[in-house]
Structures are given as C-alpha cells and as structure tokens.
Amino acid sequence: MKTRLEAIRTVLTSGDVSVNQRYVTARRGMKELRGIHDDMWKMPGRMKARKYQLTKDADTERLLGSKMGIGTLDVAGEFQKNIPVPDLSTVTWKIEAEINVSASQDQETFVNSIALPSPGVFLLSDYNNNCVKLMDVTTRNVTSRLQLPGTPWDVCALPDDQAAVTLRDKSMIHLLSTKGGQLLRGKEIKVSSNGRGIGYYNNRLYVSYESNPRIEVMTLDGHIIRTFQTDDGRQTFQRPLYLSVSATTPPTLYVSDYNAHTVHQLSLDGKVLREYSDKKLEYPYSVVAVDPGQLLVCGPTSHNVMLLTERDGTMTEVLGQKDGLTFPCSMSFCPNTRTIVVGMFRNDSLKVFNAN
Template structure:
C-alpha cells in the first residue's frame, strides 16, 4: 500500500515548515507572512531560479500563496537571498527548546560573517553580537536604546511580542504599519498613505483610533474558524488517502475480473478443443480406412495391368500372327477399361482438409483489437463539504461607479480603443490601445506616465509578476513580454505562436492561459509556459467561429473562465479542461471582459446587454448591475486588495469607468 503524507497531520509538536513538514529551523518570513525553514526557502529559491536560468530574476514566488516576494537587496547573489528575508522572531520564540537555534548578529550576517547574537536592540530592531553591542552603547545616538538579551527573547514570547509592536509593510521594506484605510480595507505604512491613500475618506491612525477597527468576531470565534479549516484540510487529506486505499482492492478486483473472464473463455475453449479433437480423430480414422481400401483396389488393378503387359509381350514374342491380332484387340479393350477406371478414381478422390468453424461471437472477438476488447475506465465523484468558515457577504456588496476618466491623449493622431486593462502591483494601471498599437502606463490616480509602441495591435494584457506583463497581439500570432520598471516600459521578448491570440491571463508558476483560434466550430484555450511552449490544449463546442473573447483564471489557479459571445455564455473549466459550469442567462448578451475578485467572485461584462454580472465561485448569480454601466462594456480588471474595478467600453473608447465594491 502506498504511503501518503497523512501521517504528518496528527503531529502537534509546534509550528512546522510547509515545505519539509518538520519543525522550523530558522524560520524566514516572506512579505506575504508565510514562513519557511531557511534551508527549505533557499532550496525553493534555487529551484525557481533554475527554471529561468537565462533570465535575471528579481523575485520569487511564495511556495504557498504564489505571491511575489523580492529580497531587500535585489542585486545580491541568489545564494544570499534567503538571509535577506527576516527571521520570524515571533514564530521562533514559540518553537520547542530543542528546535531553537542561535540567533546571529544582523550586521555581521549581512557581511557574510556568522557571529552569534548576544542582544536585541528594541529601537533599531536588530540582533547584535557582543562587539556590535559595545559599539552601540558607546554611540551617542544609540546609547539609551533598550537592549534585551537573546536568551530572554528565546525563552519568552511575551518579550518578542512587545518588540514586534506592530507589523512591517510588505510593499515598503522595513516600514511599520501605521494606518488602516477602511475605503480599501488595507493596512498601510506612511509611504503607502502619502502615495495612495491621502485622499481616502476613512483612514484610521492605528495608534489613536484602534478601537474603531475592533471587529465583532472574538478571538475564540477566529480560532474556532481556523480549527474548522484545519479540520477540513485533515478531512480532505483523509479522503484522499481513503480514495487511494480504496483503489487498491479495485485494481485487484479488475485483475480478478479479467482472470474470471479468461477462465470462462478457457473453459469453453477447452470443451471446444475436446470436441474438435474427437471429431477430428473420427474423420481421420474413417479417411484412413477409405484411402486404404482405394489403395488396395489400385494395387490389384496395377498388378492386372502388369500381368496384361507381360502376357502381351509373350504373345508377340512366341505366338502366331492370329494370336497377336486377337491379343492386341483384347488388350485394347482392357486399356480403355483401365484408363476409364483411373480417370474415375481421380474424379472421386479429393484432398480432405479439416478446419474449425467458429461461431460469429468468437470470430468477432478474434477480429477486434486489444483496445476494443476492453480497457480500464476511471470515474470521479466529488465530495462536497460546507465552507469551513464564513466569507464576506458578497450579496450585500454594492458596485458603485465613483469616477469616469477620459484618457484621450492629444499626442495620438489615430482614434484610441482600449481593449485590455490591468492593475500593476501597487495601484498603477497599464492599458492596451488596439488602434494605435501601444501600451499606456498610468499612475495610481490614472494620470498618463508613458506609452510604448508594440509590433502589432494589442488585444488583451495580463500581469506575469512584479516587473513583467504579457500582451496578446491580435492577428499577429504573437505574445509580447514587456518589463515595467519605474516609469519605463521596455520589450523583453516576443513569443511566436502557431495560432491567433486574443484573451490572455496568468496561470501561476510562470504559465499563461491564452484564448486560441476557433476552427470548425471548436473554440480552444491553451496553457503555455514563459517560452511559449504549449503544455496542453482544451477544446469546446461553439456555434460559429468568433474572435472577441476574453479569459480569466481564479486566484488559486485552478479554474479558467472563458467568455463566448457567440453563445451568450460564460464557460468555466478546471485546469484539466473539464467543463464545470456554463452561465448563459437571457440577460447576458455578447459577453466580453471577465475578471475575478479577491473572493473568487466572477465578473463578466455583457457587451450588447450593457450590464455587469457578478457570480459566486460556483456560478450562481449574486447580482446583475445595470445602473451606471457604460454602453458596450469591453474589458475589465480588478484591484485584488482594494476592490476597485476598471471597465473600458466600445462606445466611448477613450474612457475608463472606475467602480468601487462596497
């Protein structure tokens, strides 16, 4: 029986690394708050880097949530990246004593020297060796800083929490979280506040107004929800193991079934063999007797012929002419008789052949191939479990249009048409301008920054990582990869395909999902890697060949959504190409843009019906928005943490319609 990882789920000896499933050894924390053993994280970084050895990576993907994580100093060697992510001191403080490790001096460690730390400076938030502590206490600027011994930190989580005080910003390295924006439901540091939230109406100072943010949920309720999640994960793993264990006897039963079928067939064939042998022996014996009789007759005739031969020669040698004449006449009569007799024998004697005449059933079995004779068939059935904890009540959310931005650029001579739009990491926006073969970069306040000319007409655009976007070029059979660093857009590489690309979305792990061509009333979506190699292609039926299609992937990268305007439908597939559901109500006409919010709710634009359909992850309707929707909505994107939607439209092609999910 195969061993599965279920044995690990009952161990409860403290926090465990999600990679090695063992107790943490020097837990390093990524900006997304997930922690891993230092060695495990370094192994993951090395593996990720090896996938793109020809490209200079400046980030990695978290092994758990796949969010991007950049080291504090991006130009350091890849072998040092792990040490640039902070140690999770809170997590380390609650590890069992046997798993604790010596804390190293942060300053010396950054120089590549592993010196054991003796103390921790509360003000500087750094561990220091004894030499660094001596210097620290002598400096005028730091002599009054509070120092806590490393031993006291290691043994007392309460002290660690006092030092943690708050949390640092994931976007601005080292800056403390000081505010909370209720408009966007995000915590932010001082830089976040001045860059993006200065004009927001509900920004809470966490030091002054923290009680205003206290949630109704108690600690016990949150822990209860977390325990439910643990229970469901354990249940899921147990179900997987039960499924695997149940397969073993099924496989044995399959072989037994084949064995029984073979036994029955062999039994029938054995009986047939006995009958054939008995009947064949009877035929053989009868034929032997008959042929022996015929040969005996032939032998008698043969001797008669020889006797006549001898008699004739003797008469011709010693007899008279009269005797010769009469003997000749007699022999002539005998000769005719012998000729007729031999001819008759040849006519009556045939070569006997014995064969077995199988029944049509056996003949049909013998004529079919192995694949037609039988095959192993697998069937799947889903196990439904209730949600382990409550989610945001999306049915009560309102989609409110808060602004309309006219982006008609005076420097552009041709008519602009925005067929693709997406948020970059942060709040900046990049747009695909189809008519003018360009991409346009906007600030977080939707002000023009720069543009970049493409080699063809862009249709759609998606974010690959912190620095790169992919643009599908309509009727070009190309995907152009661009880097967006600061205020500069640069071409990185071009992927040439054998098919025309329209909708495009990131599928995680460096892969992309692309809406391929429609041929012979078959639509298709294609999974490709960063080099453009096709990993798999999945087809589905459509009423006629069409081109204006969009595509999206859910946050867990397990589902693909394709809008099919010719069918007035939104199709949902899993990553293996199995169709999960079809959404095609009467009030959805010519669907175009499709996107997914942070709760995996789906938004699809009715281009002809002029509405926005908001669906739950399972495809049920949450709401259909008609008020404030632009005529002929085209493309849509959603800011995953701030619940901001941007919609372009075919009627007013230069306008961006900004919505807030409240």
Template sequence: MASNFSGSLTQDSDEVTEMYCEECDRHGDGYATAVAFCVECVDYICVTCQRYHKRQFKTHKIQDSNSMPQDFYFEKCSTHPGQLVKFFCSECNKEACQECKDNDHVNCSDVNHLPTLASDIQKSDELINFSKNMDQLSKDIKDTEKLLNAKSEVIKKQEENATEACKEQSNKLIATYKQHHQDLVDEFDKKMEETIARLKKERLELIQKLSEKERNFEKKVRTAETNMTQEVVKTNTNFKELKFEHLNLVGNLKALIVDIEQAQKLGQNCELFIKLKLAKQMCKHIQVTSDQIQNSYIQRYKLKESDIQQTSQSLEDQTRLFSFNKVHVSDVEKKIAFNCDINHEFGSITSLLVLSEHTLLALDYNNRCSLVIFKLKKSNAECIKETKFKNQPWGITKVSDYKVAVTFPYKEKIRLITFSEEMKVLDITDIPGNGCCFGIAYSNNHLVVSYNFTGSIKILSMSGKIVKSFDKDDNGQNLFAYPRYLTVSPDNTMIYVSDCRTHTVTCLTFDGKVKAIYKDDQLEYPQQLTVDEYGSVYVCGGVSNNIHQLSHDLTKVKILLDKNHGIDTPTSIAYCQHTKRLFVGMYGNGKIKAYNVTLE
C-alpha cells in the same frame, strides 16, 4: 201480437201488437203493417206488397193475418244488424238471419222458420219436461242454497279464525324481529361501552407516552438549537476577537496619549520617551488590525429550513435537526459606487490590467496600437507613459509585479514586457503565439490563451511551447464557438472563458473538464472578465451594456452595473484587490470608469 219497428225495431214494452212489412222495411219504403206471410220467402208483407208478390210469385203459398205465425221475434242478428233473426238451425243449435242461413248454413238440412218451430212450443214435451226439470232444479237450488249458506258460515268462521290467527302471528313475528334488532343494538351498545372504556384507557396511555416523547423531543430540539446557536456564534469568532483586540488597542492608545500629554506638562522626559515609544508601537498594531478588519470577510450563512412535512418518527430519528449552509463570499452581492472617470484619447480599449494598487494598464487596439500606463490616485488617474506598437495588441495579463504578457493576434505572437519601478520598459521578449491568440491569463508559470477562430484554449510554457489544448468536451462536441477573453480563479484551479458568439461564460479545470456554464438573456456578447480576491467573477456584456457579477461556480448574483451607471459597450474590465476598485473600459466612447466595490 204485433210490434212497431220504426226506429229501434222494438217497443218500449215487451207486449207486441202487430208485425211490420219486411219488404217495405228492406227497401226503405217506411213502416207498413204486415197482413200476410209468404211461406216460401218466409217474409211478412203488407197489403200492397202482397198484391205485387202474388203477381210475381204465383206458386208461393200466402198465409193471411189469421193463419200466419203470430209469435213474432224481433231480435236483430249480431252479425248482420240490419236482419231479423228468423231461423233456427237444429243441427248447429244456433239462431240465424236470412244472410246467415244463406251463407253459414247452406249445408245444414234442419234449418226452419223460428216462429213456425215455436208455434207448438207451449204443448211440447220439451217444455213439459223442462217445467218438471225446473221444479226439481228449483228444489235443488233451494237445497244448494241452504248448503251454500251453511258452508259460507263455515268459510266465514274459518276466514275470521285465519285472519285472527294471521294477525296474532304477524304481531308475534314483528315483535320477535324487533326484539332481535334490539338484541343486536344492546349487544353493540355493550361492545361500544367496552370499546370506549378500552379506548379511553389506551388514549390515556398514548397521551402519557406521547407526552414523554414530546418532552424528550423538545429537549432534543432545544439542545440542537443551543448547539446551532453556539456554532453560528463561533462562525465569525476571528472577527470578534480582532474587533476586541482593536478596541483594546485604541483604548490603550487613548490612555497613553493622556500619559504623554501629562509627561509633557510635568517635564518628565524619561517617562515621555518610554510612553512615546509604546505609543508608536501601538499605532503600528492598530494599523495592522485596521487593515485586517477592512480585509476580513464576515462569513454569511443561511439556515436550512427543516421539512415540516416529515413524520414524527422521522423527526425523532433525525440526528441533525438544524443546519446552515455557509454562503460563499463570491455569492454575496456587491455594492457599487462611482469613483472617477479616466479620460484619454483612446481608439478602442480591448483590455485592462491592474498591475499594482497604483498602476493601471490599458491596451488601445485600433488607432494608437499602444499600451497606456496610468498612475492611480485616490479619486483620479494620470497617464504617465504610452508605449506604441507596430501591430495591434489585444489581451494583457500580469506575470509578476513588473512584468506583463501581451497578445498580438494577427501576428500570432505573445510579447513579454518587463518594466522598472518607474514603469520604463527594460526588456521585451517575443514568444510564439501558436495561432491567432486573443485572451490571455497567467497561472503557475504558464500562460493560458484563447483562440477565436479555432475555438480553443491552450496552455503554453513561458517559452511559448504548447502544454495542453482544449477544444472538445467528453462527448466530442466543440467547447467554444468564439472564445474572446479568459481569466483564472484566485486559487489557480479554474479557468473562466467568455464566448461572444454563444453569449456564455464557461468554467473549466486545467484538465479541460467543464464545471459550469453561465448563460443569461441579459448577457449579450460577453467580453473581458476578471475576478476578485473572493472568487467573484465580473464579466462585460458588450451589447447588453452591463456588468454581471457571478459566483465562483458561475451562479448569477446580480447585474452589478448597467446604463444607469454610465456603462456603454463595455469591452474591458480589471479589479484592484488593494483599493477595492473596479475599472471598466468602454469601446464606444473610449472612457475608463472606476467604481468602488464593497460587500453588502
């Protein structure tokens, strides 16, 4: 049989009718039918190639179409797709193409042409034995197939039984697992019911216990509230009693006036005489109570808020649920109202002093170098005397009703001046100032004096002897930079000093211990300061153009006066306890302004 290898090298059918020329196929000369076979080259060749082959290889044995191998094998080599498988190596038991033979089997001794080897395969013992073996193998295969079918049935049955058993076991496992979970849930539900029952019982007991505590605590709070209310009510008992007494006196006086008028009409002179004496006595009492009411201080207080973040236990344990802090009278804001201007031809007023409710003293430092005395009236003031000095005076303080002390800084002396009731100078005594003395205050038969240039405060005897001197604090630091003015508290326990370089006011004891320092951005260049009967401190802001009201411990209460009240470079200030008037001297315009001061 031959085959046509034009494209795929094989026909669509397994039947091969002819062989092609390998030489033409190898050189790409197209398809040509093979008519001969070269035994030495192991190639099928066509008529044309046979003619050339005989010329070139004369010794090669050529078989014609009748004698050449007719069992053609058209499989291509898997390693060399362009080569036909034409050989078989018996040593390697492996087929090969020409390139495989030349390369891979060069050392093999039993490599033969495949069609030649296969030419007698039909009559070979190998095929006969193979056929016999195949018959036996076929019988064995049938027997094996029967056994395989039988065993397959057993396996199938086992698989079915195992599947069923697994399914049954799975269902049991899942059911058991779920039942365990359900048991846990049931057990938890039981515990939960028991816990809920117990908690309900405990809750009821807790509510009863807390209700009792709430009743007791509410009773405690209400009692404390009542006690605190009573304590608050008692705070101003004296004023209430005074008010009640005053109203009774006024009522009785009105009744007496009616009786006096009746006695006059009826001509009852004895009755009129007695009633008139009683009325005069009652008028005196009314005047006394009126003065007391005017001068009495209503105690202010502020309830201290409780800490609402406390625990119930801490509230139960707290012994004092309510408390209020009494507000010191010096912490109460003052109301101010303009009273009058006091005009005089001042150069610069350095200090003011209220000697009595009717007398105001002013020091003129620059131009006149004098002590000016004003007689105070309700809504104005009159200059009644002016005492001139040879040197510039600075500070002044009251020693007694008719005696003052004046500092002369650049003469380093202090002058004690005694007046008569008519404010005529009776006596002048000079004592040592112990340096360039400026501010001055009197306390307990001593003089307290400030010294700008040494930054110190000295306490002097009335003869000018130094008793104490303060310039350093406990840490050795300077107490002051430029202490210009000072005053003392109403109870003579504290000294207040203004420092115009550090812009501060310092409160210290008579032992030199600093108690407080006031500094505020709205206080610039503090000058003279004064105190009222309640302990409030008033200080001039010479550059900030205002008057600051401070408490006894130098806490800022308010800015009492400023430019809106006519304040312009204030340097001096004085307070009259009797008339409740504040006098402020201006450095710039030489005026003194008087203001009425009342508690809020």
C-alpha cells in the same frame, strides 16, 4: 622499528617456541636492539619543522575596517498584504471619476483589456492605437505609453513586475516590464494566428484562439504543453475571446464565449466543469477573477458588468446603463482601492467606480 620489536617479543613470549629457539632469538634481538637504538638517535635529524607567518590581505583589511561591512541593506519593496475582497453582491458602487487616457499622438481610443500589475496601477491595451498604457488610479494619470508592432487584444499581469499582451494580427505575445511605473518591451513569443485572450497561473500562459476555437497552455518560452478544444468529443467553444484563472481550490479557468453568450469554467486539465449564462448578459467580453469564487464579466451589447458568483452559479448586474455604461468591453478590480475600472468601446475615458 615497532614492527621489528614486536617480532622479537612474539618469539620470546610464545609458549610454542622451544627454549633453544628463544635463546637464539634473544641473542639476535640484542643486536637488533642496538640497531634500533642507533636509528632512534638519527630520527631528530630527519624531522624538519617550518615556521609560517600570515601576511594580511590589504583589500580584506579595508573591508573589515569599513563601516558598511560587506554592503548595505536597502528597502527594495514591500510584501503585499492579502487584502480581503468583500462579497461584491452586497456592495453598491458610485462613480468616482472619469479618467481620459488618450495621448496627444492617439486617434480615437478603445481600451479593450485591463489588468492590475500592482495596487492602484492598471495596465491598458489600446486596440485602436496599437499601444499599451499604465494608468495610476490615485493620480488619475497615464504614467507610461508603449507603442507596439501590432494590434493588442488582451493583457495579463505576471510576477516580478512583468506582463504579457497578445498581438492578434502578428501571431505573437509580447512580454513587458512594468517596473517603476514605466513600460518596456521584453521578448517576443511566436504563437498561432488569431490569439485573443491571455491568462497566467503557475508559470503557464493560457491563450485563447478565435479561429479553430481552442485554448493553448504554454510555457513562458512559448512551448505548447496541451490544448483544450473538445471535452468528451464535443467542441467546447464557439468563439472564446477572453479568459481568466481563478485561484480557487483547485484553481479553475474561466473563458468568455462571445457567440454562445456563455462563460465556461474548466479545470486546468481542460475538463468543462460548468457553463454560466444569464439573459441579462449578451456577447460576453472581458472576464476577470476578483477573488476565489467571484468574477466580473462585461456585456458590451447588454451595456453592463455582471458579477458571477461561483458558490450558487448566479449572475447579478452590478453596473449598467444607469451608471453611464455604453458598450463596456473591459474592466478590472483593485481590492486595495476597492475600485472597478471600466473601459468602453471607442471611448477616450475610463469610468472609475468605488465601493460604498
């Protein structure tokens, strides 16, 4: 109707149209107007309105009436504060305890690797008994023991109460759960034979191999991303047994080379940055990054634990035979309890040292 009216108005108001033509249009327009007027009266009959009413959902009504609403907010854990690590070169240590970690079903115990999955709780690999254990340093008890299908060599902590252990005789890595102080086996990752040390950083596993000495960088599904074996055409390692990632800026990888009596520092793309050695460190075993720029290294045949300070490249003996160490092979440090835990070759007990 609007279109029809607009057409009539255009002709009647246009200066280009003759008087005769406007007269004809006006006569026809009167007829059009009557038709439009009739159509207007018919419009109300064409319009239909519907009335709606909401029927409330019973489940939603009960939910809105509940005191809990859509749920409850429960404490799921605590954010761990970043505990500052002191300069360990200025700290003296005293023996606090000797904790027996042998179980009734165990033969002679040999803890060859220790990791820290949570403050005060240490994850132990028992080489002689093919198992891993959780030890609470506060209660001085083993809280969980998990039998493995092979011989464990090294353990490392992962985020979200997870951990990983290398089984050197089974060519695999086992992922573990440490949640609630209990150990549970997770998925298996198939790797090459003679896998030894293992470390974790930024969703990547770093694994060392004794035969065909090298480091493999892989995803948590076992997909190999890169391999560190040579640097500038030179063989990097002789016998890499353990490794650790230091959260420096940028982060770096430390590898203990047993036959070379050396600790190698590598960038995360495999370039050798520095090599550390000291006449007091023989056949290095476990290497643990305790803080950006500070590492602890076990010397089994030198019967000591050495502190490697990245700042000046020096190594200092912090624990030795005077402290009762005999063939120390594994250790870890907890900044919350300011504790060093040391495992020795074929020894049922761990030595616990506290900082003075």
